[in-house]
Amino acid sequence: MKMKWMRSLQAKLTGLTDAIVRFPLTTLFLVGAAAINASTINAGTHQSILLVTFVVGAFLSAVFQVDIERFSSKASIRFLLMILVILLTAGYYLIVRPAPTLSMEIEIRTGVALFALLIAFIWIPVIKSEISFNQSFMIAFKSFFNTLFFSGVIFGGLAIILSAIHQLIFNINSAAYSHTANIVFILFAPMYFLSLIPTYPRKNKRKEYIEKAASCPKFLDILLSYILIPLLSVFTLILLIYIIKNIGGEFWKDNLLEPMLVSYAITVILMYILVSEIENKFTAFFRLIFPKVLVPIVLFQITSSILSVVDTGVTHTRYYVILFGIFAAAAGILLSFLPVRKNGVIAVMLIIFSVISIVPPVDAFTISRSSQIDTLKNVLLKNKMLENNTIRPDDTIPAKDKQIITDTISYLEMMGYTKKIEWLPDDFNAYHDFLDTFGFKEYQNAGQVNPSIYLNLAQETPITITGYDTFATIEINMAEKNREGKIFDIKKQGKTYSLLKDMQQDQWVLTLEGANNQALITFHTQKIFDKFYDYQPTAGQLSAEEATFTEENDRAKITIVVQNVGIEKQYKRNTNATLLVFVQVK
Known part of the structure; x- marks a missing residue:
């Protein structure tokens, strides 16, 4: 052995x-x-x-x-x-x-x-x-x-x-x-x-x-043939029933169904390749039926995706969904007629479709950029907000058009395309300039709350550490309400001091204690979240001055430098921050 x-x-x-x-x-x-x-x-x-x-x-x-x-x-x-x-x-x-x-x-x-x-x-x-x-x-x-x-x-x-x-x-x-x-x-x-x-x-x-x-292990053979194929068959039946019941209405508007259909197509094609060399009644049934079932399902998905981009334009994610749908439909047709040994055609198609999606001028990003810019321009022209390559702010346009403007600007800025639009102001920043440019705040559906703010300390920011006895990085997470304890000890002139973190009145408090648990100084972290609750920095970056908080008395000094902070306005328990804590005992 x-x-x-x-x-x-x-x-x-x-x-x-x-x-x-x-x-x-x-x-x-x-x-x-x-x-x-x-x-x-x-x-x-x-x-x-x-x-x-x-x-x-x-x-x-x-x-x-x-x-x-x-x-x-x-x-x-x-x-x-x-x-x-x-x-x-x-x-x-x-x-x-x-x-x-x-x-x-x-x-x-x-x-x-x-x-x-x-x-x-x-x-x-x-x-x-x-x-x-x-x-x-x-x-x-x-x-x-x-x-x-x-x-x-x-x-x-x-x-x-x-x-x-x-x-x-x-x-x-x-x-x-x-x-x-x-x-x-x-x-x-x-x-x-x-x-x-x-x-x-x-x-x-x-x-x-x-x-x-290349032989299939017995375990994988059993898993594919007698477990996954029956489960996929039941799921396919449920999916077909749903499509038939809703084909006249909700199916074409159900964006949540799109990723499910894409995942289904991927699973069917992957399973087909894996069971191609396995011979039993289940795999034979799968190879005979599923490519033919895949085609109409994917065609419905392609149609639904195309209808979704009529008003909102193409994004790179939707481009890939539609492109994959075309690939899956073509693969389903070919697999329905070609012998199993010819499955290599799937590899050829995948390579060709991948190259198409990344090589201009028909790649995902050239198409999506042009589509989103055109969508934004058409909405502005329709509402007479774009004249002589200058945007005229207007708060009276329909809510649907406000939402389209918000969505397209959000996408274009996320992808870094706003600088390529000549009729947008120089150095346009959606977070800071949206209201002044378009005349209304970033549009939200009724009852929706501006959900979150994420800020980071600007990279390569120098921080002065002179005069402090020690420092540490700590995490503040409002979801951890039952955790408290010592962060670190400081030994100075024969005495030991402890920095503690504990929850008080629904907020984390940092306390520096000396002998006999005497509190020398405290810092309430809610000050950080209060400051940044409605903050509007440039590109989510904080300067050292903006990120620094200090508490000081005649016994000690605590300085906080915020490395990053996330504020969830709708779900306070998800609010968190990473802090550099500098401590000086006097």
Whole structure:
């Protein structure tokens, strides 16, 4: 038994080293990504553009490697393709580098491109091969969950070890857990996943080995055939009954149903691929019926989505919903007639649709930007609020038009497109300038309350610490009303002082106590939330002066610097803040 365990471990370690040799450029990109992420953890910053660039390079190099294995064995071709990957990665970096941060648009474009590369990674090794796309997908599917399981176990074990050392031997910085996760999930997990992907033969000499690797585990076979297919059948019946009952009215206005239909289509297509190699009555029934049922359901969803954008215009999310609906309908039609071995057509379609959605001029963001600007302009022109490229404020327009103006401006500013509209004021900020520009406050439905305010201390803000004895970061959360206790102790001139946090009259109070539990000074945190309740900063950023609160007497001094604050006006229990607390004992 021991020898078997040792052989299994040795095989896995050998597989990892083989993966490093097989994917050298991918390994280098992952090492770079882990190093960049480690530096961001140490600096306490968010993901950098360079980190995402290395991830893109890792995906590209993995796809080009399987392409080489499938179509060419020449070292010169491999070298040239590696150079091409480096150039493409550098090109990506040069494209996104001018942006100060990764905007939502860049993140989505990159995510869609990575998804397309993942599909290509699964599909390319079986192009014009006796091995089907279904088998390749099953191998990737099993490898992903094996990787997820082993990575989770390894991280959990290391986290327990770190915690034990911290509790029993010496203190460990909390960043150690982030560094551990960085190594496990950014470096180990991808390489372990790649080690589970076999080298697909060009001439099918190892077909038996591939078929064994692609075999469906008994557990998964039972789960798919006898549990998930019956459940999905019942859900489909309920969905069809709902559509038939409401086809004359509410179905076309029910926006909550849209994500359900998209999720349903994804589930059906994924299930179809997974059960393609499983032969029993349940899977045969599924392959025969569900592609045909998918088509009308998706067509209804597409129609509903298109009707929804007539008045409000296209957003990138609605663009992807409609595009996916078109893909799902086409996939359902093809799966209804093509043999199971031809499922690779789904991969080709996914890649094509992904590329369409991110490459101008028909990409999600060019279309949504133009649509939202046109929608806003048409409403302003209809209400005679736009004359000679100048907006004329008007509080008397219909409520529906106010809502459209509010929604389009909110979307355009969220995506950073307001600067590209020549008839909006220079440096327009919706939070601060909306009323002056359009003549009415951001429109809300009857009974709706301005729900929340989120503010952050401006990045790279210097904070003076001279004269204070100590400081700490604390969390204030109105939902935690039963928690109280000591935050830290200060020892000064042979005396011990304690900073306490406790709930008093529905608010958190910070108290510095000396000997005999004597209160030297207190700070009521409600002052913070009262100040920012109706605050209107620029772009949600606070200066050091705006974020600083001080209480002082002849015995002590407490200074609070607000790092971030969230105020939920409708649900006070969700109000919270992160504070830097500086304490000086006199």
